[in-house]
Amino acid sequence: MREAAFVKQNKDKWATFENALNNKEQIQPDKLSDLYIEITDHLSYAKTFYSGSNTQIYLNSIASQAHQKIYKTKRESKNRIISFWKTEFPTLFYHHQRELLIAFLVFSFFVAVGAFSAANEGDFVRSILGDNYVNMTLENIENNDPMAVYKEQGEFNMFLGITINNIKVALMAFIYGIFLGIGTLIILLQNGIMLGSFQYFFFEKGMLWESVRTIWIHGTIEISVIIIAGCAGLVLANGLLFPGTYTRLESFKRGIINGLKIMISTLPFFILAGFLEGFVTRHTEMPDWLAIFIILSSLALILFYYVIYPYQLNKKPKYV
Secondary structure (H helix, E strand, O other): OOHHHHHHHHHHHHHHHHHHHHOOOOOOHHHHHHHHHHHHHHHHHHHHHOOOOHHHHHHHHHHHHHHHHHHHHOOOOOOHHHHHHHHHHHHHHHOOHHHHHHHHHHHHHHHHHHHHHHHHOOOHHHHHHOHHHHHHHHHHHHOOOOOHHHHOOOHHHHHHHHHHHHHHHHHHHHHHHHOOOHHHHHHHHHHHHHHHHHHHHHHHOOOHHHHHHHHHHHHHHHHHHHHHHHHHHHHHHHHHHOOOOOOHHHHHHHHHHHHHHHHHHHHHHHHHHHHHHHHHOOOOOOOHHHHHHHHHHHHHHHHHHHHHHHHHHHHOOOOO
């Protein structure tokens, strides 16, 4: 990009940042810090492509002023962890709603593919879920306890094993984004087809409602955060493929950092999903209204934190 075009594209942001630095009103340190990060990214770009130019000198000047102001006035808050969940991450995630939508659509498409394949290929379910699982489930159905698989292990052991396994799958979905996003899409493909064939299997046996009201007690959060992990993988891939005004290395670094933040956000949800699967799902005798309440509450929690709340934060004035 030519220097003039680079300046024209970003001069309004720089002016806003400079005004924030010189504003006599108190600026929230975290907001100023976000602006500072963007300016330093632009400075890095200018050093690479416009070394010694007036643009580099100007950006270096305001970045230095910002550094002094931020680290002079910003104290490490005891509530740093709280601020991450409350403002930092939701504000970041607002800018990755596109990747989230892509991950959701890809996963949903392969759920449909899994169900369609199971409906039209007799041995498809066994090839995906395995003979042992299918035979065990058929035996459970004959014993009038189709969801008995969730009662075989002790609560804590099941909670721990499921949580670790789900986090492992999510990490794969994220890390495989380094393969230009293809690895992430493959993980979404595998899990989507598995879910689709799994649900069709119960539909075919006349047990669809029984499976839905039981499995989705934990599956609502579990599946949602796997899709969100897929989003993190696509964020990583996007940083590698589409650097924009940054150098490819700098863009890749930003993709890794943002993807890691998304992954960190999923940890409490994976723990919650594991807890539900280990301690709650096994109670198949619970009334339908309670199962539905848990499922809808879980869905509302995910939608609020990952879609609605980031949008609400973004609508608020950025500077005060």
